[in-house]
Amino acid sequence: MEMRITLRVDGAQHEVTVDTRTTLLDALRDRIGNYSPKKGCDHGQCGSCTVLVDDRRVTSCLSLAVAQDSRDVVTAAGLSDEGLHPVQQAFVDTDAFQCGYCTPGQVCSVVGMLDEAGQGAPSHVTEDLDAEVELTDEEIRERMSGNLCRCAAYPNIVAAIRQVRDSAPADREGARP
Amino acid sequence: MRPFRYERPEDTDAAVALLSEHDGARPLAGGTNLVDLMKLGVATPDVVVDVSRLPLDTVDPLDGGGARIGANVRNADLAAHPLIRRDYPVLSRALLSAASPQLRNLATTGGNLLQRTRCVYFQDVTTPCNKREPGSGCSAIGGYTRYHAVFGHSDDCIATHPSDMAVALAVLDATVVALGPGGERRIPAADFHRLPGDRPHLDTVLERDELVVAVELPPPVTGAVSTYRKVRDRASFAFALVSVAAHLEIDDDEVITGVRIACGGVAHKPWRAARAEELLTGRAASTAAFAEAADAELADATPVEGAEFKVPLLRRTIIAVLRDLAAEATGGRAGITGEEGPR
Numbered sequence: 001m002e003m004r005i006t007l008r009v010d011g012a013q014h015e016v017t018v019d020t021r022t023t024l025l026d027a028l029r030d031r032i033g034n035y036s037p038k039k040g041c042d043h044g045q046c047g048s049c050t051v052l053v054d055d056r057r058v059t060s061c062l063s064l065a066v067a068q069d070s071r072d073v074v075t076a077a078g079l080s081d082e083g084l085h086p087v088q089q090a091f092v093d094t095d096a097f098q099c100g101y102c103t104p105g106q107v108c109s110v111v112g113m114l115d116e117a118g119q120g121a122p123s124h125v126t127e128d129l130d131a132e133v134e135l136t137d138e139e140i141r142e143r144m145s146g147n148l149c150r151c152a153a154y155p156n157i158v159a160a161i162r163q164v165r166d167s168a169p170a171d172r173e174g175a176r177p
Numbered sequence: 178m179r180p181f182r183y184e185r186p187e188d189t190d191a192a193v194a195l196l197s198e199h200d201g202a203r204p205l206a207g208g209t210n211l212v213d214l215m216k217l218g219v220a221t222p223d224v225v226v227d228v229s230r231l232p233l234d235t236v237d238p239l240d241g242g243g244a245r246i247g248a249n250v251r252n253a254d255l256a257a258h259p260l261i262r263r264d265y266p267v268l269s270r271a272l273l274s275a276a277s278p279q280l281r282n283l284a285t286t287g288g289n290l291l292q293r294t295r296c297v298y299f300q301d302v303t304t305p306c307n308k309r310e311p312g313s314g315c316s317a318i319g320g321y322t323r324y325h326a327v328f329g330h331s332d333d334c335i336a337t338h339p340s341d342m343a344v345a346l347a348v349l350d351a352t353v354v355a356l357g358p359g360g361e362r363r364i365p366a367a368d369f370h371r372l373p374g375d376r377p378h379l380d381t382v383l384e385r386d387e388l389v390v391a392v393e394l395p396p397p398v399t400g401a402v403s404t405y406r407k408v409r410d411r412a413s414f415a416f417a418l419v420s421v422a423a424h425l426e427i428d429d430d431e432v433i434t435g436v437r438i439a440c441g442g443v444a445h446k447p448w449r450a451a452r453a454e455e456l457l458t459g460r461a462a463s464t465a466a467f468a469e470a471a472d473a474e475l476a477d478a479t480p481v482e483g484a485e486f487k488v489p490l491l492r493r494t495i496i497a498v499l500r501d502l503a504a505e506a507t508g509g510r511a512g513i514t515g516e517e518g519p520r
Contacts, residue, residue: 001180001181001182001183003183019180020180020181020182020183020225021178021180021181021215023212042216043213043216044209044213044277044279044280045414047277047279050279056253056282057278057279057282058279058282058283059209059279059280059283062207062208062209062212062213062280062283063208063212063283064183064205064208064212064225064227066183066227067183067185067205067208067227067229109278109279112278112279112282113278116253116257116278119257120257121253121256121257122256122257122262122269122273123273123278124270124273124274124413126273129262129263129266129269129270130262130263141413142412142413143278145277145278145412145413145414146276146277146278146279146280146414147277
C-alpha cells in the first residue's frame with residue numbers, strides 16, 4: 001500500500017509517496033537523498049539513525065514514515081546553516097570520531113540530550129529526582145547510552161559534550177533551524 | 178515486512194472499531210517494539226491502526242488524589258513528569274532504567290504494557306515457539322535461558338515479560354483502563370499480564386479489540402517510600418536479569434504498616450511477592466526480617482535450567498531494596514543493619 005506524505009527535513013519541505021512499510025530512516029535516505037542518518041543495526045539498538053523529530057531525538061529506523069507524516073525532522077546535516085553547530089565543532093575539536101559512521105547519530109543525540117537536561121529531565125543515574133541536573137561524566141555516559149560506537153571513541157565523545165556543556169548557553173543553541 | 182494497510186483513526190471509538198472489524202489489526206503507538214517485530218517477521222498485521230496522535234497524551238491529577246496517565250504519554254515524559262517524580266518515584270525510576278533515551282522518547286505507556294518478550298527464540302522465526310506459533314514447541318527449554326523464568330512458567334513457555342514500567346505499576350496497585358466495543362473496562366495492573374499455562378501466545382487479559390487508553394494510579398500514601406532496582410548484564414540499555422519494585426510504610430515504632438513488592442525478569446508477568454508482603458506486615462523493620470521474607474517468597478521458586486543464579490540474585494536484591502527503603506523511611510534509625518540470617 002502506498003501513501004503520500006509530507007516531511008519537513010532540515011528546513012525543506014518534501015512530498016513523497018512511500019510504501020507503508022518504509023521506515024523514516026529509509027524514507028530519508030532512499031527517497032529524499034539525505035544520507036546523514038546511518039543504518040546500523042536497523043533495530044533501534046545502536047543509535048546511528050538518530051534524528052530529531054519535532055525537536056526530540058528518536059531512532060528513525062523504528063518509526064514508520066507514514067506515522068511521521070507532517071513532522072519536522074532535523075538530521076545532523078541540517079543542524080546548522082552556516083559553519084558547524086557547536087556540537088559538531090566540539091566533535092572536531094576533541095577528535096570525537098574515528099570511522100565516523102555513528103557520528104551523525106551521536107551529534108543529533110547530544111543536541112537532544114542537552115535539551116532534555118536543560119529541561120531538567122532526570123536519568124537513571126540521577127540520585128535525587130528533584131535536584132537540578134548536573135551533567136557529570138556519569139550523567140553524560142548514561143544519557144548517551146543509546147548510541148554505540150564500535151571504534152570506542154567514547155572518551156572523546158564525552159570530552160566533546162563536556163566542551164559544549166561548559167560553553168555559554170547562547171553558543172550552545174547554535175544555528176538550529 | 179509483510180504489506181499492510183495503514184489507518185490513522187480520528188478518535189478512540191474509530192480505533193476500536195478498526196480493531197473489531199479486522200482480526201489482523203494491531204494498534205501502533207511509538208512503534209519501538211511493533212515495528213521491530215514486523216521487520217523480524219514475528220508480527221504480521223494486515224491493518225496497522227496508528228493511535229499515536231489520539232489525544233491520550235497527558236498526565237492528569239484525579240479528583241480525590243491519584244493520577245490518570247494517558248496511553249500515549251511517552252515514557253520519557255512520564256519519567257520526568259513532576260507529579261510522578263514527587264509522588265510515584267518507583268515509576269520514574271523504573272522508566273528511567275528502561276531502554277535508551279531515544280526509545281523512551283518514542284515509547285508510550287500503552288505500548289510499554291503491550292510489549293512482547295525478548296526471548297531470542299520468540300524473535301527468531303526460524304525456531305519453534307509456542308508464543309509466536311501456538312503448538313509449535315518451545316525452543317528455549319534446554320536452550321539459552323539466562324533471561325528466563327523463575328516463577329510461574331509452564332511446559333509450553335518459559336519466557337519473561339520485559340517491561341520495567343509494568344513492575345512498578347504492579348507495586349503501585351495501578352489500574353489499566355481499556356476501551357472496547359462495549360465501553361471501558363478497568364483491570365488491576367497486577368492482573369493485566371498473565372502466566373503462560375498452555376496458551377503462552379496471550380501475554381495479557383486484554384481482548385483483541387480492546388485499546389488501552391489510560392493507566393490510573395491511586396493516591397500516594399503520605400510517608401511511604403518506594404523505589405525500583407534493576408540488575409542487568411551491563412550498566413545501561415539492557416533488560417533486567419532481575420528487578421525489584423517496592424513500596425514501604427513504617428510507623429514511628431519502626432513497625433512495617435504497609436509493604437508491596439513486585440519482581441521483574443523472573444516470570445511471564447510482574448511477580449507480586451504476596452508471601453513476603455504478608456510476612457513483613459506488622460513486623461519491625463530489620464534486615465533479618467527482610468531476609469526471612471525473601472526466603473519465604475523464594476521457597477517456591479523453580480528456576481529453569483540456566484537461570485538458577487537468579488534465585489540468590491533476587492534474594493539479595495529484595496533484601497537490599499527493602500533495607501535501603503527502611504533507612505530512607507526512618508532517616509537511618511531502623512534496625513536495618515542486622516544480620517541477614519541463615520540462608
